[in-house]
Amino acid sequence: MTKITVLHASDLHWSESNSRDLSIVTNAMLADIEYMGKEHSLRPDLIIFSGDLAQSGDSEDGLMQAFEHFLVPLAKAAGVGTERLFVAPGNHDMSRDNVRSLPTINDALYGRLKDTDAINAFVRSAMRGAKEEVLAVDRMNNFYSVHDAYLGSISQTGPFFRTAKVDIHGRSVGVACLNSAWRATGEADDVDYQRLVISELAIDSALEELEGCEVKIAVHHHPLDWLTIADKETSDARIRSAFNLACSGHMHAARPSFTLDATGSCVVSQTGSVFAGRKWFNGYQFIEIDLPSGCYTFTVREYHDHDRRFDFATTVCPGGVVTLADVLPKDLT
Ligand SMILES: [Fe+2]
Numbered sequence: 171m172t173k174i175t176v177l178h179a180s181d182l183h184w185s186e187s188n189s190r191d192l193s194i195v196t197n198a199m200l201a202d203i204e205y206m207g208k209e210h211s212l213r214p215d216l217i218i219f220s221g222d223l224a225q226s227g228d229s230e231d232g233l234m235q236a237f238e239h240f241l242v243p244l245a246k247a248a249g250v251g252t253e254r255l256f257v258a259p260g261n262h263d264m265s266r267d268n269v270r271s272l273p274t275i276n277d278a279l280y281g282r283l284k285d286t287d288a289i290n291a292f293v294r295s296a297m298r299g300a301k302e303e304v305l306a307v308d309r310m311n312n313f314y315s316v317h318d319a320y321l322g323s324i325s326q327t328g329p330f331f332r333t334a335k336v337d338i339h340g341r342s343v344g345v346a347c348l349n350s351a352w353r354a355t356g357e358a359d360d361v362d363y364q365r366l367v368i369s370e371l372a373i374d375s376a377l378e379e380l381e382g383c384e385v386k387i388a389v390h391h392h393p394l395d396w397l398t399i400a401d402k403e404t405s406d407a408r409i410r411s412a413f414n415l416a417c418s419g420h421m422h423a424a425r426p427s428f429t430l431d432a433t434g435s436c437v438v439s440q441t442g443s444v445f446a447g448r449k450w451f452n453g454y455q456f457i458e459i460d461l462p463s464g465c466y467t468f469t470v471r472e473y474h475d476h477d478r479r480f481d482f483a484t485t486v487c488p489g490g491v492v493t494l495a496d497v498l499p500k501d502l503t
Contacts, residue, residue, distance in 0.1 A: 172461045174338050174385060177203070177214035177248055179454040180419025181443030183262060184236035185225035195445050195452050195473055196240050200247040202471060202480035207249070212456045212469060214248045215338045220419040220441065221260025221351065221391030227309075228267045233316040240444075241320070253323040254336055258347040259313045260391035260420060261354035261362060268309040269355045275306050276355065283353070283367055286404045290371040297328050297375075307352045325379055330372035333379040341461065344383030346376035346413075350392040366396045370404040377412055385459065386500070388413040392420050393440060407433040414500055415439060415459065415466070422446045424453055424486045426468040428494045437466045437494050442486075448475045453483055464496040 179199075184192060206212040219241060224232035245255050269276055283289045296303035307329040318326050324334045324347070332347045353367045368390060380386055394406045409416050411434035424442040429435065442453040452473035459466055470490050472483035482490025 172339075174341065174343060174459045174461070175213060175215050176387070176415070176417075176439075176457040176459065177217045177250075177454065178220065178417050178439050178441045178457060179217070179244070179444050180220040180391070180441045181222040181260065181422060182219075182236055182240055182445050183222055183225045183443070184232055184240060186232070186235065188225070189235075189239070191448050192445050193239070194478060195448060196243075198473060198478050198480055199444065199454065200243060203244070203247045206456070206469075206471070210469070212458075214250055214456065216254040216256065216336065216343070216345070217245060217248060217250050218345070218387070218389050218417045219255070219257045220389050220417050221258050222262040222419065222443075223257065223260070225262055226266070227259075227263040227312045228265045230312045230316050233263065233313060237316065237320045252321060253334070255321060256324070256332075256334065256345045256347050256389055257317060257321065258389040258391050259310060259317075259349055259351045261351050261356045263313040264309040264351050264354060264356065265312055266309075266356045272305065275302070279306060279353065280365065283398065283401075285400050286370055289367055289369050289401055293330060293369045293371045297330065297371075310349065310352055327375070327379070330369065331376045333376045335380065335383055341385060342383045343385045343387065344380030345387045345389065346373070346380060348372060348376065348388060348390040350390045350396065363396055364398055364402075366392055367398060367401045368405045369401065370408055373405060373408045373412075377408075385415075385461070386413045388416045390416070390418055393418050396420070410434040410436045412500070414496065415457065417441070419443070423451065424455060424470050424483060426455070426457075426466075426470070426487070426492055426494060428496065430497065435496055437496050439468065442470075442472075451485070453480070453486075465493055466496065467491065467493045
């Protein structure tokens with residue numbers, strides 16, 4: 171077997187108050203996954219969820235309910251064990267109450283984290299447990315507490331990333347779930363745009379844990395143009411040069427793409443939201459990675475509310491299927 175099939179979903183925004191409408195769409199999605207396996211032989215080897223799992227990370231309740239009502243049933247429907255389920259946090263998954271309680275620290279960091287050296291120094295201190303730095307990222311505590319309780323086989327290395335290595339058809343696949351939400355405020359009007367940070371140090375530390383993997387997948391909730399100008403410069407280059415696939419969400423729109431510049435190349439899976447309201451675009455996508463050729467085939471699925479079922483997303487690409495090739499494949503042979 172020289173093909174790896176990824177199911178990529180994002181942006182559920184689970185809340186108890188909306189659970190009835192959410193369940194209508196998620197039940198249709200679970201049925202669609204079984205249908206795609208039977209009728210189109212699309213059976214995922216791993217599942218990636220790229221953030222905004224819950225509507226609010228102010229408590230653990232919504233995050234736990236999202237695992238119970240969606241991610242665990244999703245893995246079961248796809249026939250994938252939870253050791254092959256990977257989740258990165260989104261801006262809705264961190265605690266806005268926490269951010270609002272620390273306005274001075276939050277504002278000061280906009281001025282402090284201006285270049286790669288300053289960002290790396292901050293991340294290094296926080297990873298070592300420095301008090302002030304840890305306080306600035308504890309908006310993530312509810313998310314990682316729930317995440318680690320459900321996905322215990324994934325490395326638990328602080329608030330900036332999680333990694334895991336899995337064997338798929340005899341190939342070692344490494345997944346780095348990077349945290350692009352630890353500098354988010356989650357406030358309205360896209361105030362977080364170009365104010366977020368992943369950090370070179372987080373990416374390099376994750377890559378150290380994935381050393382030796384034949385295929386490397388990065389997961390980050392926000393598209394990279396949401397990072398600060400300095401962090402985009404370094405993080406984008408590191409992801410492009412080291413990963414075979416980068417998966418993101420947040421935009422509530424599906425747009426598979428291929429990106430190439432002098433630093434390297436990468437196929438990017440930006441996926442739509444699983445639930446943005448029943449009458450908006452709701453979808454998810456399969457990515458088949460053909461290892462020898464470096465071809466990535468995206469099958470994009472879209473929910474239709476009139477008959478409560480998913481179909482090929484012809485509004486995204488002709489026939490809902492598109493193949494992209496990485497012209498600079500990294501160890502994919
Ligand atoms: Fe988001």
